[in-house]
Amino acid sequence: MLLRVEKVTKSFGGFAALVDVSLTVEEGQMACIIGPNGAGKSTLFNVITGHLEPTHGRVLFHDREITGMQPHEICQLGVGRSFQRTNIFPRLSVFDNVQVAVLSHQKKSLNLHTPAKRLAQRETYALLEQVGLADQAQSVGGTLAYGFQKQLELGIALASEPRLLLLDEPTAGMSPQETASTIALIGKIARERGLTLLFTEHDMDVVFSIAERITVLHQGRVLAQGAPDEVRGNLEVQRVYLGEGA
């Protein structure tokens, strides 16, 4: 079992954003979390990646407890992440955006004397090629079009060679074509690298086309969990969530 979330509760003051949430993700799986706005998807991601500490419960990665670790430590263990709103280094070039992450992964960030131009060139270009940004390497990250920024973020997340990649709404704000090509890209990369994916998504077509396991969150609680067909057949899920969208 690659990731195991056990009975996680997260309260902000009196408000419980997550209540007794448990879920597991197996190695190589494409798992998806769905749920209406405010269901606690992003909070759950923040708990897994160490940005928030759960009030109760624990998170295990490869049977090792990671609850309460710092984000950079969890990243170094092999959990990568991309964000709902694009989260890049806006005034660095596309190349530098990815190179910084590659250097960090190679444990070369503390090198104070070798010019960075001599390090991690090949790896960085390989990543840029993989996410389709090789010909824009010298552009400034923040000036890219929205879809490209999302691709860049994926490149940054892949640089640390994660075993588990968390994607928070990877297609948010994209047109149908962009959504389709982004999903195709993510699927291709995940297969090539044998990545385990845990993602949130609001587009049900996307969810049911690629997810192998779906967790439905509603008001901070797990409403249903299982293979796509089971979830689709669940009456309660249809009532609170799928019914509104379809």
Add this chain to the structure above:
Amino acid sequence: MPTSSAAPSVPGRARTDGPDKAVWAFVAALVVFFWVPEVVLTMGWPEFWIIFFTEAFIWSLFAVAFNLLMGYTGLISFGQAAYLGIGGYTTGLLLKKITDFPFALGFIAAPLVGALAAAVIGYFCIRLSHIYFAMLTLAFSQIVYFTAFKWYDFTGGDNGLIGVPVPDWVQDPSFTNYYRFVLVVCVLGVFILWRIVNSPFGKTLTAIRENPERAGFVGINVKRYELYAFMIAGGFSGLAGALITLHERSVYPDLAFWTRSTQVLLMSILGGVYTFSGPIVGAFLLLFMDADITQNYPGIWQLFLGAVLVLILFGLPGGIMGFIQSRDVASADDSATRMRKTMAEFRRKFWYFFVAMLVFSGFFLTLKSPATWVTTLLFTLGQALIGGLLFPWMLRQLSTLAEGWRLVFLLFPIAPLAVHILLRTPLSGLMIVLLWAVCIHAQLWRPDVRAAFRGRHSAHLQPLL
């Protein structure tokens, strides 16, 4: 490493430019400035200028060290003078209190103690961010200042530490030896900082500046790196402090006073915090303008400085070097589009430059002799009229990509230099000419532009321009 089916193409550009070529800039600076005292003494100019440049070098080192925090890591320290003071007192106390203490050790101790103090103070400061971080650094620097100010038994209090013993070679009546010592130390110090900002560590700092949260999620321990940056800045500031102590052969608590922290902040903002050379340019420009104006026109310096800052902050948010640097035009464009963009950018910068000249000279003349404001106004309007008629034509000529016009624009700022000499502010004039030359060079002597001017592409470019 990532396995991609297609072999990645690594462009060969990586090795030729960057730090390797920049070494020559440092060597050139060393060689050129090495002979300044010779020139000053031969020409019979006052030795004040040798001292003046000595101070300018020290300020430059201090400003670059400070900018490692501000421009590269995004940490705004309001108390950088603390490390200047700590370095200065370290050298001063060691040499003065311990008889026959080796000079070299006393000097080397300053950056080490500076970095150590920064480690302790930084440990607390980096826990906070933004304005709270700035306030905490200010608080600590005031603690350092008042400790030096009040501890009469040890630091001499506000009387300072007078008569720090220095080797004979430092006490040379023409100040040349010490000038050269400072020059070498500062060039070396700045060079080391240059290597640091171009290393993976420096890149990581810029990533932290841009987005600390994201930096954490790529596996960077943000707080630890911030502390290291704080220590490096503290160390080099301490080095600058030691140079000041040896220069004055005494130390006063003023070295750590908060006004020095704000001055170094001003220098960095003026020159441009997102460039490496910005703080150096800012340090030289501020000191040049100060010397020019304070010497000949006492009483208007503060007012003039305030106006310069307001205009810089609004007009050139990236500082002077940020403005001068040629923006890299997106590589996806074809060469004709690139040229058109380059020319448009150059025209824009030229007009900016011209308007700034008019505003500053008009403002300065009014400050100098408020009674003749009508003459000043007419003079400025006349210049604007002539420029407004002449320059559009000149810029059109430049767009024909004739080699000669490129040189005309390079020589153009000799006019403002002449005005500056007339006004008895030659140093500022010289600085402006230099900056203009750098600006022109950055815009019009880029390899692709050079090729266009040599006529290789001009045939198909003509209709576009």
